[in-house]
Amino acid sequence: MPGKYYEDLEVGQRIKHTLGRTITEADNTLFCALTMNTQPLHLNEDFAATTPFGRRIVNGIFTMGLVVGLTVPELTEGTIIANLGYERVVHPKPVFHGDTIYVETEVLDKRPSKSRPECGIVRLKHIGRNQHGEIVVELERTVMFKRRPTEPTETGA
Template sequence: MPGLYFEQFHEGQHFRHELSRTVSEADNTMFSLMSMNPQPLHIDAHFAEGTEWGQRLFNSMFTFAIMVGLTVQDTTLGTTLGNLGFQEASFPAPVFHGDTLRAETHVLSVRESRSKPDRGLVEFEHHCYKQDGTLVAKCRRMALMRKRPEEVA
């Protein structure tokens, strides 16, 4: 698996993830309707023209999901046992149809599990930027990570 084990993380580590994703009108409409969010700011072009943005906003919950998803390949693919929580999510700038998103991750802390010797906790801070470098989302995430398996002789 390309994901890293607990022992491979250290405080202060930084990842600039290579994957990026251009978001579309279809993405926005599909996600908004699938998540039961009828907010016209996301799905009604005529309504959105009358707002300060003048166009539909890309759904922030999908932005959040893409931000975290972009980080998985380099950090947790196949090595995480689960997310324990997300904190301090914020969306300082809007995302619109056609924007391309990329992510960066900082490791804030690492500690071994107090109850399970085969795992540890890694606290990440994820940042999501659009193509012009504008920060559009960020959050802190606590992940429960596998330790490297013992070698079998």
């Protein structure tokens, strides 16, 4: 699996994820439709033009989900059991249609699972930036990772 196991992660480690993703108007509109979010700031250009942003902004929950998704190939693909929680989500700058998002992850903390010895609990901080390097979202996420499988030992005469 391309994802990392619990043992592969160290507190203080930083991973600069290689994938970036440009957000389109269709992405934002579809996400709002799927989640039944009728906020005109995301959907109504006429309304949004009267706000301090001057145009529609991308739904922040979509941005958060995208940031987590961009980390999967290099971090969790096939090596996690579950996301246990999301905390301290902040959106310091808006995201607009046409912005490209890039992500960096920092390992904040880790410990073996008390209830599942084959797993470990890792707290991560994801920082999403736009194409200008401006931070558009930060969040902390607690994840249950698989521990690296142990090789069977040979027994015999």
